[in-house]
Amino acid sequence: MSGNATHRFTNTTVLAVQAVDAPQVITSAALDERLTETYQRVGLRPGLLERLAGIRERRWWAEGATFVDGAATAGAKAISESGVDIADIGLMVNTSVSRRYLEPSTAVAVHHALGLPPSCQNFDVTNACLGFVNGMELGAAMIDSGMAEYVLVVNGEDSRPVQERTLERLSAPDTVSRDVMAQFATLTLGSGAVAMVLGRADRHPEGHRLVGSVSRAGSEHHELCVGDNDMMRTDLKGLLDAGLALSEQLWTDARADFDWAGGMSRYIVHQVSKVHTRAMCDRFEIDPALVPTTFPTRGNLGPASVPFTLADTSDTLVDGDRVLLMGIGSGLNACCLEIAW
Secondary structure, three states: OOHHHEEEOOOEEEEEEEEEEOOEEEEHHHHHHHOHHHHHHHOOOOOHHHHHHOOOEEEEOOOOOOHHHHHHHHHHHHHHHHOOOHHHEEEEEEOOOOOOOOOOOHHHHHHHHHOOOOOOEEEEOOEOEOHHHHHHHHHHHHHHHOOOOEEEEEEEEOOHHHHHHHHHHHOOOOOOHHHHHHOHHHHHEOOEEEEEEEEEOOOOOOOEEEEEEEEEEOHHHOOOEEEOOOOEEEOHHHHHHHHHHHHHHHHHHHOOOOOOOOOOOEEEEOOOOHHHHHHHHHHHOOOHHHOOOOHHHHOEOHHHHHHHHHHHHHHHOOOOOEEEEEEEEOOOEEEEEEEEO
């Protein structure tokens, strides 16, 4: 099954990718301490976050700072690194899950903060943790078609509000172990921001070309992880099993068009936990040494996870390296996208 879900890009290149850390470090031990009484009452051992997920800490934005500020800062850094004139950016796509309002879009706030020109089209693309990769695909399609010269994809995530509410809720005397496990994934989230500038490959031979992508949907699983600004409930085992099955279908179908099973220099996988990363490597026979991780110190950054990890490891890449971005988002949707570095 290829068709519309398999794409090859013809003239799009990555000119810059930049990440921004939220400044406040929140350790898993600190979260465990706030839940000490709950753990004792429901019969769970402290240390779940680090023991099961492998997450030692995550970040929060400082008081008064927002994920929009983070996205705008990352965008400014990426534009500066790319050397592109801000007046030439024709599209800005915001891919953040975090949002304050249903309307207007978060994109307009980032657009304003960056001082992008009135000619720069802007909008949100949200697709859970897969949003940024989808934003890259959309930006590349517009560049390849001639609709845009340069595209800026941004993302800012803020885990603090939902984690504070979750901690308060789980500290209630009527909490049971089932509640803790259903909301466990919420405490694995992290805060951060990232941005990428895409441009025309024929004008920028120094860039890193987008090669192609394959996407698959498993929307029958759309209720396995459901969240809002107050609460996120997750079927941990169900989500892992369904995600691996969908990814395996994608991987098998992609063989007709791409040789991703071998020859890749790095596999940039969505950063969920050590269990998820180990399962992905085992299922697809990927050398773990080729899979850089950021989840131990950043947690699950949502759609910022894949590009944040790419930015974090970019200094180790050299010309000729092949990089595979492997994204998956609740819903379920999965996508792999190759970059020729």
